[in-house]
Structures are given as C-alpha cells and as structure tokens.
Amino acid sequence: MAMMAIRNSASRRTMMSSPISGLRYMSTWWKNVEPAPKDPILGVTEAFLADSSPDKVNVGVGAYRDDNGKPVVLDCVREAERRIAGTSFMEYLPMGGSVKMVEETLKLAYGDNSEFIKDKRIAAVQSLSGTGACRVFADFQKRFCPGSQIYIPVPTWSNHHNIWRDAQVPQKTYHYYHPETKGLDFKGLMDDVKNAPEGSFFLLHACAHNPTGVDPTEEQWREISQLFKAKNHFAFFDMAYQGFASGDPARDAKSIRIFLEDGHHIGISQSYAKNMGLYGQRVGCLSVLCGDEKQAVTVKSQLQQLARPMYSNPPLHGAQIVSTILGDPELKSLWLKEVKIMADRIIGMRTTLRESLEKLGSPLSWEHVTKQIGMFCYSGLTPQQVDRLTSEYHIYMTRNGRISMAGVTTGNVGYLANAIHEVTKSS
Amino acid sequence: MASSMLSLGSTSLLPREINKDKLKLGTSGSNPFLKAKSFSRVTMSVSVKPSRFESITMAPPDPILGVSEAFKADTNELKLNLGVGAYRTEELQPYVLNVVKRLEALASFSSLLLISFIHFLNRMASFQAENLMLERGDNKEYLPIEGLAAFNKATAELLFGAGHPVIKEQKYVATIQGLSGTGSLRLAAALIERYFAGAKVLISAPTWGNHKNIFNDAKVPWSEYRYYDPKTIGLDFEGMIADIKEAPEGSFILLHGCAHNPTGIDPTPEQWVKIADVIQEKNHIPFFDVAYQGFASGSLDEDASSVRLFAERGMEFFVAQSYSKNLGLYAERIGAINVVCSSADAATRVKSQLKRIARPMYSNPPVHGARIVANVVGDATMFGEWKAEMEMMAGRIKTVRQKLGKDWSFILKQIGMFSFTGLNKAQSDNMTNKWHVYMTKDGRISLAGLSMAKCEYLADAIIDSYHNALLYWETPIEL
Numbered sequence: 001m002a003m004m005a006i007r008n009s010a011s012r013r014t015m016m017s018s019p020i021s022g023l024r025y026m027s028t029w030w031k032n033v034e035p036a037p038k039d040p041i042l043g044v045t046e047a048f049l050a051d052s053s054p055d056k057v058n059v060g061v062g063a064y065r066d067d068n069g070k071p072v073v074l075d076c077v078r079e080a081e082r083r084i085a086g087t088s089f090m091e092y093l094p095m096g097g098s099v100k101m102v103e104e105t106l107k108l109a110y111g112d113n114s115e116f117i118k119d120k121r122i123a124a125v126q127s128l129s130g131t132g133a134c135r136v137f138a139d140f141q142k143r144f145c146p147g148s149q150i151y152i153p154v155p156t157w158s159n160h161h162n163i164w165r166d167a168q169v170p171q172k173t174y175h176y177y178h179p180e181t182k183g184l185d186f187k188g189l190m191d192d193v194k195n196a197p198e199g200s201f202f203l204l205h206a207c208a209h210n211p212t213g214v215d216p217t218e219e220q221w222r223e224i225s226q227l228f229k230a231k232n233h234f235a236f237f238d239m240a241y242q243g244f245a246s247g248d249p250a251r252d253a254k255s256i257r258i259f260l261e262d263g264h265h266i267g268i269s270q271s272y273a274k275n276m277g278l279y280g281q282r283v284g285c286l287s288v289l290c291g292d293e294k295q296a297v298t299v300k301s302q303l304q305q306l307a308r309p310m311y312s313n314p315p316l317h318g319a320q321i322v323s324t325i326l327g328d329p330e331l332k333s334l335w336l337k338e339v340k341i342m343a344d345r346i347i348g349m350r351t352t353l354r355e356s357l358e359k360l361g362s363p364l365s366w367e368h369v370t371k372q373i374g375m376f377c378y379s380g381l382t383p384q385q386v387d388r389l390t391s392e393y394h395i396y397m398t399r400n401g402r403i404s405m406a407g408v409t410t411g412n413v414g415y416l417a418n419a420i421h422e423v424t425k426s427s
Numbered sequence: 428m429a430s431s432m433l434s435l436g437s438t439s440l441l442p443r444e445i446n447k448d449k450l451k452l453g454t455s456g457s458n459p460f461l462k463a464k465s466f467s468r469v470t471m472s473v474s475v476k477p478s479r480f481e482s483i484t485m486a487p488p489d490p491i492l493g494v495s496e497a498f499k500a501d502t503n504e505l506k507l508n509l510g511v512g513a514y515r516t517e518e519l520q521p522y523v524l525n526v527v528k529r530l531e532a533l534a535s536f537s538s539l540l541l542i543s544f545i546h547f548l549n550r551m552a553s554f555q556a557e558n559l560m561l562e563r564g565d566n567k568e569y570l571p572i573e574g575l576a577a578f579n580k581a582t583a584e585l586l587f588g589a590g591h592p593v594i595k596e597q598k599y600v601a602t603i604q605g606l607s608g609t610g611s612l613r614l615a616a617a618l619i620e621r622y623f624a625g626a627k628v629l630i631s632a633p634t635w636g637n638h639k640n641i642f643n644d645a646k647v648p649w650s651e652y653r654y655y656d657p658k659t660i661g662l663d664f665e666g667m668i669a670d671i672k673e674a675p676e677g678s679f680i681l682l683h684g685c686a687h688n689p690t691g692i693d694p695t696p697e698q699w700v701k702i703a704d705v706i707q708e709k710n711h712i713p714f715f716d717v718a719y720q721g722f723a724s725g726s727l728d729e730d731a732s733s734v735r736l737f738a739e740r741g742m743e744f745f746v747a748q749s750y751s752k753n754l755g756l757y758a759e760r761i762g763a764i765n766v767v768c769s770s771a772d773a774a775t776r777v778k779s780q781l782k783r784i785a786r787p788m789y790s791n792p793p794v795h796g797a798r799i800v801a802n803v804v805g806d807a808t809m810f811g812e813w814k815a816e817m818e819m820m821a822g823r824i825k826t827v828r829q830k831l832g833k834d835w836s837f838i839l840k841q842i843g844m845f846s847f848t849g850l851n852k853a854q855s856d857n858m859t860n861k862w863h864v865y866m867t868k869d870g871r872i873s874l875a876g877l878s879m880a881k882c883e884y885l886a887d888a889i890i891d892s893y894h895n896a897l898l899y900w901e902t903p904i905e906l
Contacts, residue, residue: 165787280568317759318793
C-alpha cells in the first residue's frame with residue numbers, strides 16, 4: 001500500500017513538477033501565434049449571419065441569389081447530380097484531375113474548335129476553383145521564373161494579394177480603376193504596362209472585373225494586347241465570371257481570344273463557382289498555353305508536381321457535375337440558358353438601382369452602376385459610409401464600397417437605394 | 428525504400444549531380460527543376476517568341492500514382508495492381524461503401540426537398556434556418572474557410588472519443604477541414620514554417636513518399652529517425668528511440684497513428700508508452716498522421732489508441748486525418764488537421780492562422796465529402812453500418828495476410844493495407860516486368876489490391892523475383 005502511494009506520488013511529481021511536462025510550460029508553444037485578421041470578404045457574411053434585424057441585406061460576398069434572395073442550385077446541376085448519384089467509384093482522380101472536365105473547360109476558354117486544343121499545346125490541370133488555379137500558377141511562376149514579379153491591378157480581389165504573397169512572388173501594382181470617372185484608367189494602365197520591365201507577368205481579369213465591374217472595351221483590349229506583344233509580357237487571365245458578364249460565355253472570353261489571336265502564350269484560371277453555382281465544390285481549371293505539345297506535357301507534369309504536396313489530387317464530385325453537363329448537348333444548352341437568366345437578372349437590378357437613386361434625387365451620378373458589368377458594382381461609397389450602412393441600415397458589403405449586385409432583389413432594391421441616398425446625399 | 432523521387436523517370440534531362448545525392452528540394456542554390464544550360468532551342472514561327480518556360484524539365488512520374496498509370500497501360504491479362512493503396516473487393520473491384528451510396532442517392536432528392544423547405548422558412552423570416560442551411564452547406568454555397576462545422580465536430584470526436592476532455596465544447600482543439608491527409612499535413616507544415624522557424628520534422632525511415640514533398644514545398648527542414656529494420660523486417664525500436672532522443676529539443680516527430688505506411692509495422696502499446704515518454708522528455712511536439720483509423724484493426728477506437736494515449740498525457744500535438752480509405756472517399760479529398768492546445772485561447776488563435784494559410788491555397792474546402800462524413804457519423808444507424816463495413820474491409824485484408832503469411836510470417840506481424848515485402852528495387856522491377864505485378868519500387872505491396880484467388884500467383888512471383896531477379900537484369904539499376 002505504502003509502495004503504491006509512493007509510486008503514485010512519484011509519478012505524479014514527475015508529471016507535474018518536471019518543467020518539461022507541466023501545462024504551464026506547454027502553453028508557451030503557441031505564445032507567438034497572434035489572432036489572424038478577419039478575412040475582409042468572408043468576414044462580412046459572418047457578421048451578416050449574426051445580425052438579427054429583419055431588414056438586413058447582404059450585398060457582401062459574390063454568391064448569386066435569385067430574386068427572393070435565395071441561393072440557387074441550377075436545374076442542369078440538379079439533373080447532373082441525379083445522373084451521377086451512386087454510380088461512380090470514388091477512386092482518386094489522376095493528379096491532373098478529370099480529363100473530361102478539363103477538355104470541356106478548355107473549350108469554353110479557348111474556343112470549341114481551338115487549334116491549340118487540337119495541337120495539344122495547352123498544359124491544363126483541374127484546380128481547386130479559381131483560388132487553387134491562381135495559387136498553383138503562382139507557385140509555378142516562383143519555381144520556374146524565380147526572379148519574376150506579378151503586376152496586380154488596383155484594386156483587385158483581395159485574395160490575389162494573399163495568393164502571390166504566400167507563393168513568395170513579389171508584387172507590383174498597375175493602375176486600373178479611375179475613381180473620378182468610376183471607370184477604367186486606360187492611360188494609367190497603358191503607361192504602367194509600358195514602363196514595366198520587358199517580360200513581366202501581369203494578372204488580368206478576363207471579364208467582369210472584381211471588385212469594380214469595370215472592363216476594358218474590345219478596342220482597348222486590342223491595344224493592351226499589342227503593347228504586351230511589344231513588351232513581351234506574360235498575361236495571366238483570371239476568368240471567374242465567364243457567362244456572368246454579358247450572359248454569353250463566348251463573348252465574355254473575348255479578351256482571351258484577342259490575346260490568343262495575337263500569338264501570346266497565356267495562362268488562365270477558370271472557375272465554376274459562380275457560373276455553374278458550384279461554389280462549395282471547388283472546381284476549376286488552370287491552363288498554360290505552350291509552344292508545342294512536348295512542352296505542354298512537360299509543363300503539365302510540373303503543375304502536377306506542385307499539386308501533389310498540396311492536396312495530392314483534386315476532388316471528384318464537382319468535376320463530375322461539370323463534365324456531365326458540358327458533355328451532354330441538352331444539359332449544356334440548359335446551362336447556357338440558366339447563365340443568361342442569372343446575368344440578365346443582375347443587369348436588370350443594375351438598371352433598377354440606378355433609376356431608384358435618380359428618382360430619389362441623388363446629387364451624385366450613378367451612371368457607373370449600369371456601365372459596370374458582372375456581379376459587382378463599385379459604388380464609390382467611402383468606408384465611413386459603408387460603416388453607416390451597416391450600423392444604421394443593416395446593409396452588409398465590403399468596406400471598399402463593393403456591392404454584390406447578385407444580392408440585390410426587387411424586394412430590397414428600394415430599401416438599398418434609400419439607404420445609399422441617405423448616407424451620400426450630403427456629399 | 429525511401430528513394431529520391433528525382434531518381435525515377437526521365438533521368439536524362441536532369442543534371443547528373445541531382446541523381447547522386449538525395450537533394451532536399453528548395454534548400455540549395457541550384458534549382459533542380461531547371462535543365463543544365465545547353466539545350467536546343469525549339470524553332471518557332473516568327474511571330475511567336477521562345478517560351479519563358481523553355482528550360483523546364485519533365486517532372487518524374489510519381490512513384491506511387493505513376494504505378495497505377497503504368498498498370499492501366501498494361502494489356503496483359505494476368506496483371507495485378509498492388510501499387511496505390513486503394514481498397515478492392517475480392518473481385519478486385521473498387522468498393523463504394525453502402526452508407527455512402529445511400530447518402531448520395533438521398534442527396535439529390537433532399538436538395539429538392541430543401542429548396543421547398545427554404546421557401547417555406549423564408550416566409551417565416553427565420554434567419555436561424557438560413558444560418559443552419561449555410562452552415563450545413565446543402566445549397567453548395569461556400570463552406571467557411573475552416574470547413575463544415577458538423578464535419579469538424581464529428582471528426583474530432585471520432586479521433587479523441589466523444590466524451591474526451593480535450594474536445595468537450597471543442598475548446599482545446601483547433602480543427603480545420605483539410606484536403607484529405609495531404610492537404611491537412613500541408614496546412615500543419617505551413618503553420619510550422621511560419622511559427623516555429625528553424626524547427627525540424629523527424630519522419631520515419633521509410634515513410635509515405637509524399638511526406639517529404641509536403642515538407643519540402645512548405646520549406647520545413649526534415650530528417651529521418653530509424654524505423655524499419657530490414658534484418659528483422661520489423662521495428663528498429665532502439666534506433667527509433669535513440670534518434671528521437673538525439674533530435675534538437677522542440678522538434679516535431681511525425682508518427683503514423685496506426686497501420687504504418689509503407690511497412691505495416693506498428694509499435695506495440697508498451698512501445699507507444701516509451702515513445703511518449705521520450706517525446707515528453709525532449710519537449711518535442713508529436714505530429715500524428717492518421718490515414719487508416721478503423722482500417723488497421725477494424726475498430727475505430729482501437730486504432731486511435733496511440734493518439735488518445737498522448738492526449739491523456741496533456742500534451743500539445745498535431746493530428747492529420749484522412750477519410751480516403753476508411754470511408755472510401757478517396758476522390759472527394761476529405762480530412763482534417765487537429766491541433767491540440769493547452770488553452771482555449773491558443774486553440775482559437777491557432778485556428779485563425781490555419782485559416783489564413785488555407786485561404787490563399789484554395790479559399791475554402793470542398794463540401795461533398797465533408798457532408799458525407801458528417802451524415803454518416805451523425806446518424807446512429809449509418810454509423811453502425813459503417814463500423815460493420817470497416818470491420819469487413821479490414822477483415823478481408825487480414826485474411827489475405829494470413830494466406831500469404833503461411834510462407835512469410837513477418838507479413839502476419841504487419842498491420843493495415845500495406846506490407847513491406849523486403850524486395851529490393853531490382854526484384855520489384857522483376858515483379859512488374861515479368862509477372863505484371865505492379866507495386867512500388869521500395870517493395871511495398873497493397874494487400875487491399877489482392878484477392879484470395881490471386882495469392883498463389885503473387886507467391887510465385889515473389890519467390891521468382893527474390894531468387895532470380897539479379898540473373899534477369901544484368902545492368903545494376905541505379906538508385
């Protein structure tokens with residue numbers, strides 16, 4: 001009995017008094033870990049969810065809503081899921097992802113009859129939506145062009161900065177948004193492109209620029225492409241809204257097609273988060289146009305090599321939905337219809353919002369609301385005005401004044417216009 | 428064995444120096460991915476300038492996933508794939524668990540139900556339902572960066588046991604849904620790089636090939652601790668303890684929770700106690716990779732006993748989990764990283780930083796697999812069915828082991844999906860080239876890919892390769 005007591009107390013003593021095993025000592029492991037700042041975009045939705053006001057409006061995160069303010073599952077997606085359910089074996093996809101899905105996705109970006117697809121000159125891998133495509137490209141850029149930088153437009157989706165930062169690629173910016181006109185600072189953009197060292201990497205939004213909604217015109221894209229040629233720059237297109245801008249995917253890919261016609265070897269990030277409503281499935285594609293098939297095979301192998309220690313191979317489900325839809329002419333045609341409906345609803349809401357503000361007698365011009373394109377409207381609201389919208393009217397948006405038009409409905413557009421008018425009428 | 432990935436594939440494109448030593452990628456001045464200087468330029472038409480990626484070399488085929496690709500290309504009837512660790516039935520077919528099939532069938536129906544439910548709730552202006560819906564991710568909206576809450580809760584409970592103090596109210600464990608085991612390991616590696624500058628990870632010799640890639644790409648230095656003893660085809664326990672003791676204080680020790688990959692050799696419960704002792708003594712941080720919970724012994728709880736032992740000790744540690752094998756959800760990439768902290772505050776901060784790492788990698792994780800796991804674990808009937816199916820899968824593998832073990836008793840002492848045969852590279856090559864048996868070059872076979880019917884064929888192949896490989900292949904193969 002005594003022996004046991006001694007043994008027990010001895011072991012307890014070893015456990016507790018040893019400076020190595022005491023909890024007090026252990027808690028120093030994480031002493032240096034600071035709380036991370038809230039993500040500016042996703043944090044908005046969190047705050048919105050926590051708000052109990054019946055009037056609240058979420059025009060923060062760029063996820064499409066129907067006119068009742070509800071998320072939408074596309075009919076083509078539901079049908080695809082019905083066909084897929086229970087049929088497939090969930091074996092690992094190859095590291096490059098679903099071949100079928102990638103094939104169909106390339107057609108969307110490069111054109112159905114693209115010579116580059118036919119000649120197998122495109123290195124392409126399935127990616128974790130647009131974020132994943134950008135990240136793998138950024139890592140690829142770091143590994144194979146280690147001295148290079150990335151030129152990022154001002155402003156841009158905030159996560160672009162995080163992506164290239166974590167890939168340890170130094171960033172520079174180029175002029176893009178013109179606050180005075182709430183349009184494109186074309187001269188500033190061209191100057192920056194001209195002044196960048198030859199062979200620089202540029203991040204371009206193919207259509208429906210996020211967060212401004214300001215896109216170059218076709219003519220401007222042609223000029224940009226010519227200047228890129230003269231400077232031998234590399235164009236990396238982030239295309240997250242194909243179909244969402246004009247309602248016509250082919251038209252929305254115009255900037256890319258122009259660059260391809262002009263002979264550029266580009267990179268593209270594509271996402272199905274918005275245009276197929278597959279947000280949570282994380283399905284997209286990274287492609288890099290190469291000089292020939294051999295190089296495409298080589299580059300693809302290196303893209304896979306980057307993916308393997310990140311996630312091994314990409315998730316299957318979303319890719320199956322995409323290839324089921326795009327591989328079936330009927331479903332594909334249904335999808336195209338549904339994309340147009342979504343885009344048209346947004347265009348309609350832009351018109352209504354603008355007209356409502358004008359009717360309220362706002363002293364400001366709201367022309368930009370209808371000139372801008374895609375899911376977002378760069379309202380021109382200041383952070384202080386945005387804060388007032390949130391605290392007084394329970395309207396949630398990111399502090400840069402970006403309004404997600406997808407969150408505007410016939411039910412809330414009047415309330416929104418009124419609130420905006422109230423916080424801006426004295427400016 | 429733990430051979431450098433660079434030694435496989437098109438070696439002719441790589442500078443010779445790379446082949447000679449096991450280069451730790453990203454740590455030296457020269458970039459092993461770029462070709463040596465002289466190479467021919469591709470002639471192109473006038474309007475197209477030479478690519479800036481001209482100097483990029485072909486990456487070698489992955490030593491594990493590349494095996495399956497070679498297997499697919501083989502037209503021989505007798506071919507056998509013992510490469511990648513994916514479970515097969517006795518008929519050598521992939522296996523979708525019944526619970527998963529049922530859930531998937533329900534999913535499409537339930538999304539219809541859900542839409543009408545949502546419209547109903549909308550009329551009630553209930554923000555809580557919306558909260559719940561977004562929370563559950565049923566509408567395919569983005570999950571939060573940390574993943575599906577129901578999944579995170581379920582996965583921590585599975586690992587530590589439902590009533591465990593560390594997860595009571597989930598305060599002390601930071602759990603983030605990750606992209607299966609790989610993605611979860613990568614998040615942890617990035618956290619280590621960011622907050623434990625200079626700290627090293629010790630990995631077993633050998634270990635899963637992708638562990639090194641993960642730490643290399645995350646720029647975390649690593650070294651090996653002795654593990655496999657080729658003489659006994661067992662655990663080099665003395666060597667393991669010695670190497671852990673010798674590591675600088677505060678190192679991370681990567682441990683396989685159960686069913687060690689690739690050897691199939693696990694420490695005994697007594698040995699686990701000693702391992703915990705020495706880790707505590709040296710103030711190291713344990714880092715568990717749990718990819719086979721339930722698959723090793725057939726029991727979820729038993730397979731988690733090593734992790735739970737460490738939790739009992741009040742230690743702070745990492746655990747990466749994967750549901751690829753035990754729920755057959757390979758392709759959906761579902762797993763989790765858990766960081767056990769000694770305070771709720773620390774867990775909160777750690778979780779926020781893990782999210783900050785995930786956001787620029789993929790923003791938020793895929794929903795499909797998470798929902799399946801959460802639903803299976805959350806429903807008593809389905810959970811029971813799953814446990815039964817897992818026992819069946821583990822049982823089949825044990826049976827195959829027993830059949831093979833009649834000739835090779837060491838196979839009986841190993842556990843889990845894999846078996847280290849002790850064959851060297853030349854012998855493994857003979858297995859493939861002569862017998863169309865696909866396995867990894869380190870001598871690892873996946874018993875999950877083997878049926879009772881094929882055991883004799885495999886036995887013949889092994890015996891032939893063991894004795895005769897060096898006769899068939901005259902040129903010694905470089906490692």
